[in-house]
Amino acid sequence: MRLARISLLLPDLRGGGAERLGLVLAEEFVRLGHEVEFVLMRAEGELLAEARRGYPIVDLNAPRARNVVPVLARYLRTRRPDALIAAMWPLTALAPIAALIAGFRGKVLVSEHSILSQQYASWGKLHSFALQFSTCVGYRLASVRVGVSHGACADMAALSRMALDCFETIYNPVRLAKQPSPEVLQAVDALWETGRPRILSVGALKPVKNHALLLRAFAMLPRSEAKLMLLGKGQNEAALRALAAELGIADRVIFAGFHPDPAPFYATADLFVLSSDYEGFGNVIVEALSFGLPVVSTDCPSGPAEILAEGRFGRLVPVGDAPALARAMDAVLDSPVDRDALRQRAADFAPEIAARKYLDLLSFA
The missing domain is CATH 3.40.50.2000 (Glycogen Phosphorylase B;)
Structure with a gap:
């Protein structure tokens, strides 16, 4: 097993499923000997204090998605992790573009945690076009594409007009129960x-x-x-x-x-x-x-x-x-x-x- 430095990219660390997934994965990666740091659009959220206790936190200070690409590209050129795991659109579309601009040689894994076509169904035609266009570009530039269920992968494939076998299903990890005091x-x-x-x-x-x-x-x-x-x-x-x-x-x-x-x-x-x-x-x-x-x-x-x-x-x-x-x-x-x-x-x-x-x-x- 090759030990690596892995960066986890998220919008923030509010108390949602994707954010909890990041913490669970980080804990397991570290247990297996890898280094992990969180890269956040905004360093905020209910789970931020928990993350700070165990991992370095990088605040991109990017209030909107359109601010992400240049600051993320700068981060990748400076820190040069071995891999970047980006979760949640539009970060899953923007991260591969930033990696390309930065000349990043590590792998970029993008993962979706929702059925995007339904999540944004009521946002109008212009947003629908932006969603489809960005996933068509971003997913193709990514090294690896992951959905947290078979249905999520099917949705990713349909949005990006890519073959279903270009996507991997990895069910979310969930910490096993510990009996409370x-x-x-x-x-x-x-x-x-x-x-x-x-x-x-x-x-x-x-x-x-x-x-x-x-x-x-x-x-x-x-x-x-x-x-x-x-x-x-x-x-x-x-x-x-x-x-x-x-x-x-x-x-x-x-x-x-x-x-x-x-x-x-x-x-x-x-x-x-x-x-x-x-x-x-x-x-x-x-x-x-x-x-x-x-x-x-x-x-x-x-x-x-x-x-x-x-x-x-x-x-x-x-x-x-x-x-x-x-x-x-x-x-x-x-x-x-x-x-x-x-x-x-x-x-x-x-x-x-x-x-x-x-x-x-x-x-x-």
Whole structure:
């Protein structure tokens, strides 16, 4: 194995899935003997303090995407890492261009964590053209192209008009569960207050996660003592609180905010639910499985069905169907759970597996 200096390029370190992936990969790369530093458009976000404790942070101080190429090219000429891993469009299109301008001789790996064609579907024709044109150029200049699910790879191929076999699927690595301390469990247990069952959803409160669907399904659930906790924060919180009040369930819905370590919340829940309209992968499903927590998810493109093996390890329901979601939640809560099987499925997404695949594609394995 050839040891390398690897730079991880991200917009920032807010508490999202791609950002968590960067931290997990960095930890595994370092464990295997490589050097890692984070290169950020803006050095900000909830996970920045965690990253600073373990890795050098380079702030490009690029407030907008159009500012990235010259400063990134300067960074590559100065630091000359062995590889650059760029995550999230438009960085995945801009990084290969900056590498070309810099005369960078290392490998550039680009990875997408969402279904871009859906994420930007409502942004208009001009933006759609920019998305397609930039991926056509950027992906072709990249050394390696990765999607976090088969569906993400198919979307990347369609956008860039490249063959599907030009893209590699590497499922997101997810840290396996560590049992929280009794003190932490007790504190989180108190947040749930009284009542059972406890239903948990983890994710930013933004439209694509469709928490409104979950609230409507929860209101249909014939379990008056049930509690629903939404772990995360975002632009939709006020609207979701208003909807909970309108549905008459405000006293049973807990808006817990963002927590960097969701482990104690999984450990104290009875059911995990994902209600998204689409996902690039769905890390939170794997996190839930790692605690042996039963899962109900919308069958959205493109990660949940792949993680749950088309329903073998959890219940899948149609996107946007609140009654179906309510029925599935009720049925799963009444069903026996093979928690060991769920934990074993989560182990298929262990960080070492993903990290070694990345390193193999970069020729560092």
